[in-house]
Amino acid sequence: MDKREPTPKDSGLSSDSEDPAKATQDAFRSRLRKFEYPIPLAMASQRRSSRLAIAGGSPLRVEPTSTLDGSSSGKRRRTTKSGTLSSSTDIQAKEEEVDAERLSEIATTRPKKKRSTTKERSAQDPHSPVNNLVDSIRPGLVLVMIGLNPGLMTAATGHAYAHPSNRFWHILHASGVTPKKHIPSETRDLMDLYQIGNTNICARPTRSGDGLTKQEMEEGAVILDRKIADFRPQAVVIVGKSIWEAIWMTKKGQKRFKDPDFHWGWQDEEMQLGRIVDGEDVVWPGAKTFVATSTSGLAATMRPAEKLEVWKPLGEWMMARRQKAESHVS
Numbered sequence: 001m002d003k004r005e006p007t008p009k010d011s012g013l014s015s016d017s018e019d020p021a022k023a024t025q026d027a028f029r030s031r032l033r034k035f036e037y038p039i040p041l042a043m044a045s046q047r048r049s050s051r052l053a054i055a056g057g058s059p060l061r062v063e064p065t066s067t068l069d070g071s072s073s074g075k076r077r078r079t080t081k082s083g084t085l086s087s088s089t090d091i092q093a094k095e096e097e098v099d100a101e102r103l104s105e106i107a108t109t110r111p112k113k114k115r116s117t118t119k120e121r122s123a124q125d126p127h128s129p130v131n132n133l134v135d136s137i138r139p140g141l142v143l144v145m146i147g148l149n150p151g152l153m154t155a156a157t158g159h160a161y162a163h164p165s166n167r168f169w170h171i172l173h174a175s176g177v178t179p180k181k182h183i184p185s186e187t188r189d190l191m192d193l194y195q196i197g198n199t200n201i202c203a204r205p206t207r208s209g210d211g212l213t214k215q216e217m218e219e220g221a222v223i224l225d226r227k228i229a230d231f232r233p234q235a236v237v238i239v240g241k242s243i244w245e246a247i248w249m250t251k252k253g254q255k256r257f258k259d260p261d262f263h264w265g266w267q268d269e270e271m272q273l274g275r276i277v278d279g280e281d282v283v284w285p286g287a288k289t290f291v292a293t294s295t296s297g298l299a300a301t302m303r304p305a306e307k308l309e310v311w312k313p314l315g316e317w318m319m320a321r322r323q324k325a326e327s328h329v330s
Contacts, residue, residue, distance in 0.1 A: 031260025132158035135199045136188045141233040142195040142321055143177075144287070146224065146273075148202065148209045149241055154206035159184035160198050165297025167304065168239070174308055179322070194322070197233065199224070201243050208298055209242060215240075221250040227266075228274030228287050234321075236273050236287045237314055240294035247273065264310045266290055290314050 161168035162184040173181035191198040201220040245257040272286030
């Protein structure tokens, strides 16, 4: 029996195909298309680049430009709903405009995180936390330090100016008020060593001075003046301008601090703390009053070197007192 040649129908190849290899490849591609994922027309028309999208969400389309004879040239141009962008400069300008609009939308819609102020945080503190700090004061002292009020760490430890960020003990030594640098736990030792005491205008502890009310400051100024009149130290130092403002307003009977002649350092005799006057007679002129800067780390309006310069005259006065006392002993 003669063997017949296989027909195109038997081999699965098209009769129009002259190349068997190409016919096989076409048949494979035809079967492969059954597994392709259909892409919606709306998705196929959009570009992936977000920088080419205009504010309204319409994509930029790329169209071929036509020559004079009607044929399509190799150059392409982009169009939007608002018109054709004929050059790369126009395209770049449009993209920058879109970016600016999007950034503006983000800035207006994204809520800004509000930082709480020290005063707001102080309002959340306990109104009357435990205060373990007691006054270091007695008759016959040379100098009494007058602070604002105990901070939370000072109230907890019972040591004056106990927070690590407070430069009180450093300035005390650097200015010459004390011959050596002490630590907060030695607060009460200063009375025996140098006849230096410590008290505050307000006794209620807070996170910062912002937690005190104006009424507390006014009442504290009256109590403080009476306390100094009772113990009669030779001098007092006001550790912070806000303390002096409360004292000044109380003495002057003013509701606001308006002193055009304010200055750091020693104050006039009539403004000395604890001054006792009986009619026209001055019973006691009061303690020499020195107004110094705050040493708190929260008071950053002056640099440390500037604060030290304010304190130095007080240190010089204290050194002179110590030298005089030593000469009497010898």
